[in-house]
């Protein structure tokens with residue numbers, strides 16, 4: 495926790511106008527949530543004593559069992575990160591040709607396809623939820639479409655049933671990028687068991703982390719078996735390779751970070767939810783600023799504090815971000831400018847934006863603010879006051 499160095503009442507109090515910055519140290523989006531150090535250190539000793547550091551060790555096996563139980567799925571295959579997990583899932587499902595994805599996501603969703611010679615086809619989003627729009631998906635289906643990747647953006651479930659109906663109708667495969675959605679629910683059911691499989695990220699910046707890490711979770715026995723083989727070069731026992739594969743293994747140190755953090759994840763979520771409510775209160779009434787909310791029906795980790803700067807706001811989004819950075823508040827513009835506008839996709843599809851009006855609009859409006867267990871109420875108040883002073 496950093497103590498704000500000043501009160502912000504008007505524009506004159508802002509660092510962009512010559513005042514001292516509100517914080518002497520940077521306030522980051524994506525500060526890792528770290529569980530009980532004592533428990534972690536004890537496990538470190540256990541791993542070192544065991545002399546088993548990687549290659550499907552006992553900690554990874556225990557971690558996989560805990561995650562599968564937690565999410566109520568049959569299989570969890572832990573990986574070194576979420577991107578490799580996506581790549582392996584995509585390959586195990588034999589996707590090819592074209593796969594429909596939202597552009598409004600972290601670039602890894604599209605890269606995991608492109609890296610394997612598959613063309614990501616970008617579908618537009620619903621501007622209120624920021625999730626892929628099923629009608630837009632329908633428009634992008636061609637004879638070359640082999641799959642759809644729904645992304646549960648900001649931890650809110652993608653329109654699962656609608657996407658499943660499209661996939662069934664066209665005989666294409668559906669999987670989910672659930673990188674943001676660890677612990678989220680849909681229809682009261684934990685994210686993890688939808689589509690043919692779901693892919694999690696346990697990166698340091700996620701609400702639940704294993705330093706780096708990821709997993710494919712699925713109820714499909716055969717798919718899980720194939721993914722397990724692919725994660726470890728295709729080995730089925732000593733000297734016996736029965737499948738093409740790569741190295742996607744999670745190491746024991748990452749697994750123990752996960753086991754430790756799982757013990758406090760509920761506390762992290764509760765803290766994030768309190769922070770979200772504090773932001774809602776502090777930002778209320780600032781003209782042209784709206785905070786995305788996740789409702790109370792489904793579970794959400796409340797990890798992402800997403801603010802939209804409306805078109806009629808007196809200042810634009812970029813000016814607010816510049817002002818926040820000047821105060822040492824390192825807010826982000828996730829996922830500006832949209833994957834379709836990044837290389838190589840902007841060269842591949844120079845006119846993609848014409849099919850992505852909502853993505854283009856949202857990309858101009860979004861600011862993601864700091865959250866996590868180390869953030870205090872007074873920091874939230876100051877961050878909101880900076881935004882208020884910019885706008886008023």
Ligand code: T4K
Pocket residue numbers: 522523524525526575576577578599600602603645671673674695696697698699707708824828
């Ligand atoms: N699909 C989706 C929808 C995703 O969002 C992601 C990852 C993936 C797939 C792929 O999963 P992984 O392969 O990553 O497991 C960050 C994360 O690196 C990335 O995992 C995440 N999404 C994405 C949304 O955010 P960057 O390039 O913005 O990271 P960076 O280094 O700028 O860090 C973000 C902030 O967090 C900074 O302000 C600093 C702070 N930070 C970061 C780290 C690593 C810390 O305070 N401590 C740390 O240890 O991508």
